[in-house]
Amino acid sequence: MSTSITIPSACDFHVHLRQGEMMRMVTPKVVEGGVSLAYVMPNLQPPITNTDQALAYKKELEALAPEVTFYMTLYLSPELTPEEVRKAKKAGIAGVKSYPRGVTTNSDSGIENYEIYYPVFKAMEEEGLVLNLHGEVPSDHNADICVMNAEIKFLPELEKLHNAFPKLKIVLEHATTSAAVELVKRLGDTVACSVTVHHLQLIVDDWAGQVHHFCKPVAKYPHDRDALRQVVAQGHPRFFLGTDSAPHPSHTKETAHACAGVFTTPLVLPYLAKIFEDIGCLDKLEGFACQFGKKFYGLSQKPGFKDNKVTLVKEADEIVPKQYQISSTTASLGAVVPFFAGKEIGWKIKTNF
């Protein structure tokens, strides 16, 4: 059994870095987790819908974590035009994120019908921008659609989009079902999945009454988790890390209506080392966390950070912090409870990139 592994610094192809005090707490923790490339979600308030907003946001993030290479995304909305897509490409923006309306945090501006966006997707295909899909349809009780099958019911939309734009790179974000894994494998080289840390670990039982494990999409059945574990254990190059780390103050989790999201940013590589070791595929960690995403996107860290390494060591008494204070000066802002809070994680970063 390995007691130490050295791999390149990781790439997180789906992360929420928030705004204000939360952003100032979370963004420096990207580095702490061993991550040097962060693909940043645009669901702020208001959402990042154009190039200028994205660049301004990027500047804020770079000031907080100059070691990290940030790639920005735009929030798919009627405001987005083919012209804006071309402008975004020139400005280095890497993708466009689509949220179905109302399915997760700050998704009220989300889309309901993809066809109105076909001119935008055409421009994205031409320019090489990636389409990032939150792959859930909204719950509809009359159609028997709920959080447990919202991803499966979305999959025909993914296939339809791929057929309409076969050269458009599409990422089904935070896949949670064996059906999604099977479809994405089948759709071929332009379609991929991001996979979170927590969906490699959790099933529905784990968020039943456990709000810190509640996220969207929700974790599903054991066989779904098994499918995610199997595809990463196979080292499949179109299944790569996107944590969907989504911090919320604990008082908005431990309450009658909890916000959806699991916070993994500060310990991304230690979590993954533990989980991959448990699955028995520690040798596949590097591909999943460091290589496959970059290759699919055709992106890389900025000069000076391309070949930097991280060394992780096994350490029996390593415990995940119970919480992270959001502000060192304003206690009333509360704290964020991380994934595995207070539990032994067994791995730590010995030398970071």
Add this chain to the structure above:
Amino acid sequence: MSTSITIPSACDFHVHLRQGEMMRMVTPKVVEGGVSLAYVMPNLQPPITNTDQALAYKKELEALAPEVTFYMTLYLSPELTPEEVRKAKKAGIAGVKSYPRGVTTNSDSGIENYEIYYPVFKAMEEEGLVLNLHGEVPSDHNADICVMNAEIKFLPELEKLHNAFPKLKIVLEHATTSAAVELVKRLGDTVACSVTVHHLQLIVDDWAGQVHHFCKPVAKYPHDRDALRQVVAQGHPRFFLGTDSAPHPSHTKETAHACAGVFTTPLVLPYLAKIFEDIGCLDKLEGFACQFGKKFYGLSQKPGFKDNKVTLVKEADEIVPKQYQISSTTASLGAVVPFFAGKEIGWKIKTNF
């Protein structure tokens, strides 16, 4: 549309009345909900496993709610013998409750294998005691069993038990799936379901991040809720009220690991009037809440309370209390948040039994 209905006082064939201060708060609220017959669960600490314990507990409850007719149950455990079953019957105990190990509150003493209890079931069949089943198998990730399919995976056990003891009256408690509804309909006159208030209203989406809706068994898919609604709307005589009302202090709900249970006792009939009106079967409320359970069990209210009526009226501004303090003297014990807390319920009891 009715604006007033008068029905007999209700029978709750599955209720948790707890111990200590919680018991003293909850038990008088049975009457407030329009319920005059309460079939009381034995999962105390320690569990009620014999006749003497049950009678002592019954005495405590009667002192708190003299208007209510209490029927007691024993917790199925190796301590229970055929002799104890016969003693229990003579003492007026009505049933035996079986919990699979570890699936809900205070079920650590639950059973794992029914066959060792066949001599007990034989005695119950002969004596006319009812077997109350918490119909879930424990989660087993290797067998793809989790909270979402734990009831469906239990159903073969129910059928096996029924085939072994076809004259034993069995109630599948708090049914949550269309599969359970279909099976129980098929198994015939000695097998019934209790149905809770909240499972007529909730689906999985409602407990995703909403701890006050988290209970065991968890609410399932829309089509499952539809099956429960349809069978009560049909007025099926083997589907009757058992609320599984299960109070927990709110600080044990709004926390990282929430206790399982929904509290409906204080407003049982107003909740049901609202839900049955929404479904469009207010005319079936009386059978479901007042008649079918008594008929299946062969039980009735004590003398002086048999024919007492409850009148409910529609009232637009009727709001469910946000919480119920557990103790009027010890604030630190906290409060219980009821189902629909702070929401308009639309019905109130105008004259109680």
